[in-house]
Amino acid sequence: MRQSIFFMPTLKETPADAVAKSHQVMLRGGYIRQVTAGVYSYLPLGYKVLRKTEKIIEEEMANAGVVEMIMPHMLPASMWEESGRLPKYGPEMFRLKDRHGRDMLLGPTHEETFTEVVAKSLKSYKQMPLHLYQIQTKFRDENRPRFGLLRGREFVMLDGYSFAASREQLDKQFDDEKAAYLKIFKRTGVEVRPVIADSGTMGGKNSTEFQAPAAVGEDTIATNASGTYAANLEMAVSVDTFKQEPEELKAMEKVATPGCDSIDKLAEFLQVPATRIVKSILYIVDEKKKVLVLIRADKEINEVKLTHLLDCDSLRVAETSDLEELTGAGKGGVGPVNADWADEIVADETVKGLYNVVVGAGESDAQFINANLDRDFKADRFADLRVANEGEPDPIDHEPLQFTTSIEVGHIFKLGTYYTETMGAKFLDQNGKTQPVIMGSYGIGVTRLLSAVVEQHATENGVAWPKEIAPFGIHIIQMKMKDEIQSKLAEDLEAKFAKYDVLYDDRNERPGVKFNDADLVGAPIRITVGRDAADGIVEVKRPGDDQAQKLAVTDLENFIASELD
Ligand code: ATP
Ligand code: MG
Numbered sequence: 182m183r184q185s186i187f188f189m190p191t192l193k194e195t196p197a198d199a200v201a202k203s204h205q206v207m208l209r210g211g212y213i214r215q216v217t218a219g220v221y222s223y224l225p226l227g228y229k230v231l232r233k234t235e236k237i238i239e240e241e242m243a244n245a246g247v248v249e250m251i252m253p254h255m256l257p258a259s260m261w262e263e264s265g266r267l268p269k270y271g272p273e274m275f276r277l278k279d280r281h282g283r284d285m286l287l288g289p290t291h292e293e294t295f296t297e298v299v300a301k302s303l304k305s306y307k308q309m310p311l312h313l314y315q316i317q318t319k320f321r322d323e324n325r326p327r328f329g330l331l332r333g334r335e336f337v338m339l340d341g342y343s344f345a346a347s348r349e350q351l352d353k354q355f356d357d358e359k360a361a362y363l364k365i366f367k368r369t370g371v372e373v374r375p376v377i378a379d380s381g382t383m384g385g386k387n388s389t390e391f392q393a394p395a396a397v398g399e400d401t402i403a404t405n406a407s408g409t410y411a412a413n414l415e416m417a418v419s420v421d422t423f424k425q426e427p428e429e430l431k432a433m434e435k436v437a438t439p440g441c442d443s444i445d446k447l448a449e450f451l452q453v454p455a456t457r458i459v460k461s462i463l464y465i466v467d468e469k470k471k472v473l474v475l476i477r478a479d480k481e482i483n484e485v486k487l488t489h490l491l492d493c494d495s496l497r498v499a500e501t502s503d504l505e506e507l508t509g510a511g512k513g514g515v516g517p518v519n520a521d522w523a524d525e526i527v528a529d530e531t532v533k534g535l536y537n538v539v540v541g542a543g544e545s546d547a548q549f550i551n552a553n554l555d556r557d558f559k560a561d562r563f564a565d566l567r568v569a570n571e572g573e574p575d576p577i578d579h580e581p582l583q584f585t586t587s588i589e590v591g592h593i594f595k596l597g598t599y600y601t602e603t604m605g606a607k608f609l610d611q612n613g614k615t616q617p618v619i620m621g622s623y624g625i626g627v628t629r630l631l632s633a634v635v636e637q638h639a640t641e642n643g644v645a646w647p648k649e650i651a652p653f654g655i656h657i658i659q660m661k662m663k664d665e666i667q668s669k670l671a672e673d674l675e676a677k678f679a680k681y682d683v684l685y686d687d688r689n690e691r692p693g694v695k696f697n698d699a700d701l702v703g704a705p706i707r708i709t710v711g712r713d714a715a716d717g718i719v720e721v722k723r724p725g726d727d728q729a730q731k732l733a734v735t736d737l738e739n740f741i742a743s744e745l746d
Contacts, residue, residue: 182653184686184698188225190214191698201397203635204329206644210701212652219326219334221628226702229652230631231337235316237368237649238339238627245361247312247341252294254318258284260293263604269494275320275334287320292600292622295342300606300618306346309608309618312354314341316627328397330628331588341623346610351619355387355595358623362391362591365625370647371634373590376402377412379485380594391591391625395636398587403569405580414584415485418576419569421531423456423479428536431551433518438548442513444478451539451550455479458539459532459552461515463499463508463523466491471499471507473515473523475540475560477531480567490527490564509543516541517558518549528560529567588633591625643700645724654681654745656704658695660711662687670719670734671710677738681706681745700724706744708737 190211199205207213212227223231239249258276261267275287288294295313303309319338326334343354359375366373371393378390390413392402403417404410412418441447448455458478464487466472472491476482488496501512508515508522517526517540537551540558552558571584598617601607606618631650638645648654655678659671675685684702686695699707709720709729721740722729732740 182682182684184684185688187684189698189702190224191701199329201328201331201632201636202639203331203397203632206635206639206701207329207632210643210698210703213329219323219332221330221333221335226652227631230646230650231628233650233652234369234627234631235337238316238365238625241361241364241368242314242339242341244364245357247314247358247361249315250313251315251317252288252291252298254288254320256286256288256294258286260297260604261286264293264296264600265603266293273321273323275322288317289319289321290338290622290624291315291317291340292342292596292620293604296600296604296606296618296620299342300344300601300620301604303344303606303608303618305608306610309344309346310350310354311344312341312357313343314339314623328632330632331397332399333628336629337627339623339625339627341621343621343623345619345621346608346616348619351595351621355593355621358593358621359389362593362623362625366391366393366590366630368647368649369630369634370650371590371630371637374402374404374411374587376404377416378589378592378594379413379415379489386595386597388592388594390589391593392587393590393630393633393637394585394587395633396586397636398589400587400589401584402587403571403575403582403584405575405578405582407578407580410575410577410580410582413589414569415483417569417582419480419483419565419567420574420576420579421480421567422573423477423531425456425535430553430556431537433549433551433553433557435542435547435549437546438513439546441546441548447513447539447548448478451548453539457535457537459517459535461517461520461541463504463515464496465499466493466496466524468495470524471522472496473517473520473526474566475517475526475528475532476567477529477535480529480531480570482529482566483568486564486566487527490562490566505545510541510547511545514541514543514545514547516543516549516552517560518543518552520558525562526558526560527562527564527566530563530565531567532560533563588629588636589626590630590633591623593623594621596620596622638703640700640703640724642697643724644703646703646705648705648745651703651705652682653684653702653704654678654706655683655741656699656702656707657683657685658692658699658707658709659685659687660692660709662689664714667710667714670714670717674708674710674719674734674737678741681741706741 345351380388401414455478601617720729
């Protein structure tokens with residue numbers, strides 16, 4: 182490709198609104214342009230990287246025996262009514278109406294469509310196992326689209342769906358897909374860790390996310406040093422090591438605590454450690470149930486764990502302004518003693534084994550001191566409902582948990598029969614019995630993956646693309662366009678190494694301009710054709726090299742082969 186005809190509108194300045202490194206590089210290098218919030222055009226450079234990534238996916242999925250197809254982007258809302266997911270999905274869904282007033286939507290994911298089109302057509306166990314995927318644009322009206330391709334409202338996803346007649350078949354499909362993903366990530370040059378994850382609104386088990394460590398990541402993963410435990414913080418088991426020395430139970434007493442609207446203030450006012458205070462937080466569950474959640478005050482509630490325990494679709498902390506009406510106590514006073522107004526009281530395990538604690542007194546600005554579980558208040562259920570802390574022992578090998586921010590680039594899980602049961606996709610098993618098809622659901626955020634690669638491979642002035650997805654394998658830079666010897670050599674090299682995908686900078690630009698642009702193209706090998714061309718010598722540089730090195734043209738072939746083959 183001749184750079185003089187290529188479209189690569191580079192920017193000298195970093196756009197002020199781009200905070201993520203990957204966003205900056207992709208804008209400055211002319212890989213992408215924003216059309217509206219979270220919606221991007223892929224310019225030639227960006228599109229090349231995207232296509233190369235898709236090609237790797239296509240190869241690895243074919244190797245794993247997963248078959249490609251494509252579904253429509255625009256879907257009837259009726260399918261989502263059938264699955265019961267329409268009301269749950271909420272404002273993230275792009276909804277529209279056709280001219281007849283029928284409700285339509287732009288697909289944010291395709292479980293329903295695959296169940297409708299594929300699972301319902303499977304009549305016999307003989308047609309399974311079946312394993313399909315597509316690479317397709319998805320639409321999600323994200324609350325905060327940001328960081329360029331990391332969180333878009335229109336983005337490319339690989340989504341896979343498997344159909345099985347038995348749990349064993351599903352297990353194998355899950356393992357196949359996981360193995361293929363690990364190969365895809367390896368080839369795209371991104372460091373990824375599989376971690377235990379939440380399965381969110383889609384239901385299902387064995388949820389595993391693929392997390393790419395990066396400073397800009399919106400997720401936190403908790404891992405141990407020996408690699409035997411890795412979980413999204415949302416799901417990380419918390420092992421509590423705090424122990425209170427047993428004490429004699431004292432009489433419970435009410436004390437006024439004016440203005441103590443935080444745990445810190447309360448602890449200071451009462452001169453007790455946070456470990457002697459039990460926080461009471463009122464949650465409104467599925468917009469109807471009042472659930473009081475108790476937790477030792479040095480810990481935070483993990484709402485994902487709480488959602489799992491309560492098996493609910495939604496939960497939110499009650500508004501401060503509503504507390505008085507709902508419980509009789511304003512902020513800083515809600516508590517578990519005589520809390521008959523609560524539909525349920527659930528407690529984190531840290532509430533057990535405490536003596537003479539502080540709890541809200543059920544009226545504003547007042548607390549009970551010396552309250553005791555079972556004697557003064559109760560909980561209907563106990564569970565690990567807390568956010569794990571860094572340094573706590575992991576639940577497997579009891580090594581200190583380490584936290585890392587990271588980007589979720591993929592997510593796989595065993596869906597089971599949720600969709601096939603709600604939508605009626607049944608088959609006849611070996612014994613002639615009717616069974617729901619067993620599904621798995623799998624996805625990689627392809628465009629997000631590109632950002633993750635750049636986050637991990639950014640250089641001072643650009644990016645060093647891993648060789649398999651670099652937009653160009655070789656970037657030839659000719660110093661002086663009027664020099665015929667240089668032109669002849671550059672053209673020869675362009676032709677000779679064409680199979681590596683060559684970008685040839687044949688523009689009448691200053692060398693400085695060319696080198697700056699080359700940093701943004703990030704080819705694994707840069708060949709500069711300059712003054713020494715007459716002697717059959719060029720300069721080669723890899724993005725990580727401090728300096729270019731001179732190389733005889735006769736040695737180029739070996740050098741390139743050793744780097745790129
Ligand atoms: P997140 O927690 O980041 O919102 P998700 O749990 O909603 O992700 P899934 O529904 O599991 O994501 O989608 C599969 C994959 O699609 C994710 O692992 C991620 O890589 C990608 N993805 C999800 N939302 C976006 C988005 N808004 N922009 C780009 N990629 C996305
Ligand atoms: Mg999401």
